[in-house]
Amino acid sequence: MKLSRHVAVSALLLGCLHATASIAATEKPAPAQDKAQQNVIIDTRPSAFYNGWPEQAGAPSGHEPGALNLAATWLNEMNDTQLSHWLQQHQVTPATQVSLYGRTEQIDAVKARLNKLGFHNVTYLADALNQTRPLQRLPHFEQLVYPGWIHALQNGQTVTAAPAGEWRVLEVAWGAPKQYLISHIPGAGYLDTNDIESEPLWNKVSDDKLKALMAKLGVRHDTTVILYGRDVYAAARAAQIMLYAGVKDVRLLDGGWRAWSDAGLPVERGLPPDVKPAADFGAPVPGQPQLILSQPQAKALLNRRDASLVSIRSWPEFIGETSGYSYIKPKGEIAGARWGHAGSDSTHMEDFHNPDGTMKSADDIAAMWKAWHITPDQQVSFYCGTGWRASETFMYARAMGWKNISVYDGGWYEWSSEAGNATVSGERGPDSSWK
The missing domain is CATH 3.40.250.10 (Rhodanese-like domain)
Known part of the structure; x- marks a missing residue:
């Protein structure tokens, strides 16, 4: 059952290639267009x-x-x-x-x-990027690294926003490292998502298991961890959980494996390198418990003007045409949740991607959310089916400087499994959860 959830790698890459066209089909209902600039x-x-x-x-x-x-x-x-x-x-x-x-x-x-x-x-524009006037930038651009930065770091070159101490690169995917064995970033380790989440609902594993995993990976709270995946949201899921555990500096390769491959940088094949286990994490686990919400905490955010529980699911999922997953039977959505966009189906995130699979501009994402009354001054928690897509948007919001953000770990899978939880289906607009 798990296989149907995460193996559509080729479909994801194809979706990235056609992101701009797909967005037109997933942005519903569309906000009113402004006058031409x-x-x-x-x-x-x-x-x-x-x-x-x-x-x-x-x-x-x-x-x-x-x-x-x-x-x-x-x-x-x-x-x-x-x-x-x-x-x-x-x-x-x-x-x-x-x-x-x-x-x-x-x-x-x-x-x-x-x-x-x-x-x-x-x-x-002849005088572009004149350093005598302020320029705009992503508040935490350093949290989304690019291939050339990793390559320079690996080769001992001086880089902007360099890790403060030890650092590790990890490829993240579900199951055995089949594609990793054929080709991966030189020196990268491998993390199976089964080590960070588990059945029956694919919520994160216990804090004790997380602590043991960090030790096995050779990661302390002060280790800089750089994550990438064939699926960006797989790496994002691991990144969000590591931040919850208490790793202070977690970076995500923007665009994932595709970005590295497109850059034409060196690759290697074979088994993951041997890693000396960390003797101690060096800090309590979890270090940031507020980053992952329970179901009662998520319920407390519904139908508020100062908070948003945000569905990162496709429009067909949001309106109840499909559950999005072979192993999730109920269709519908959490009543009172706001739509944060996603992609054409449960394995795509085109609404957040540039044509090359990197993060869309912060202005575009913020405008998309604002249309559904999701703003940076609120307490915002993202969810999807079981946490992967929600984690990707969490990482983007974090890079955008949004402060009070989290992931509702249980998502639609957990919510829909309990008969007493309020759900809704059908076409609706932003004001449906605005009271």
Whole structure:
């Protein structure tokens, strides 16, 4: 039964390739469109640099205030219909004055595609990233690392936001390390998600088991742990649980294994390296118990203006057309929960991904949530079927600087298994949980 939940790797990668097109089908009900923008600045660099990573030592960190991110590297993943949809989403029309910045080849590539679609008011922003004025960046961009950063760290180079002490890279997936054995990031260990969650509801394992696992992995509370997965949300699930356990510095490879593969960086094959177990975690477990909520705690967030229990499930799941899982029979949703978006089905997260599988811009995600009355000043807890998709959005919200966030571990699986819990089905809008 577990197999049907997490093995759709090829489907996930295909979904990432067609993310922009899929979003149109999953964003329901759609918010009202704003008037077309008269002037737009577009950053054509990869999202890591837009988010705040400097391209090189001493380079600017962040992006021009208010700039959109349309990376030149995404263009091969976007057909004209998908690119047109992206422009429409951001209220960019042929009448809009578009200013591009980035490297010359990046600007030229984006300009050529825009021209092809009839956008001719396109110029080059000559003074972009001028360090004499404030730039915008993801508040905690360092929590979403990129392949070049890991590669530089592994080779002993000086990197921005370097780990304070010992560090480990781990690939995360469900079950035996079949794909890992064929090809993985050099030096990376392997973490089976069966070691962090268990049946019958696939909630996290006990705190004692978590503590034992950290020791086995050679991880202390002050070890920097860098996680990646063939499925981003598998790594995010482990990251969120490690933060709960008390690991202070947990990073996620934005875009996962695909990002490393696309970067053309070295890989290796074979068994995980031998690791010396940690003698002691060095701190109480859990270190941050507030990051994972129980069912009673989740219920306490419903139908409040200062809190949101947020469903990270596809629209068909949210309205009760499908449960999303072969092993979860009830259909429907937690009554009073707000829709936080997800993807086309239970194995996709297109609503949060750029065409290359990296995290969509913080502005786009925040706007998507705000339309459903989910805001950073609230107490916000994410859930999905059993925790994977919710953990991915938790990691994004954390990087965005949202403070009072958590995951309702039991999710729909736990909630729907108890007859007395209120559920709802059918089409509904943001105001359905706004009292």
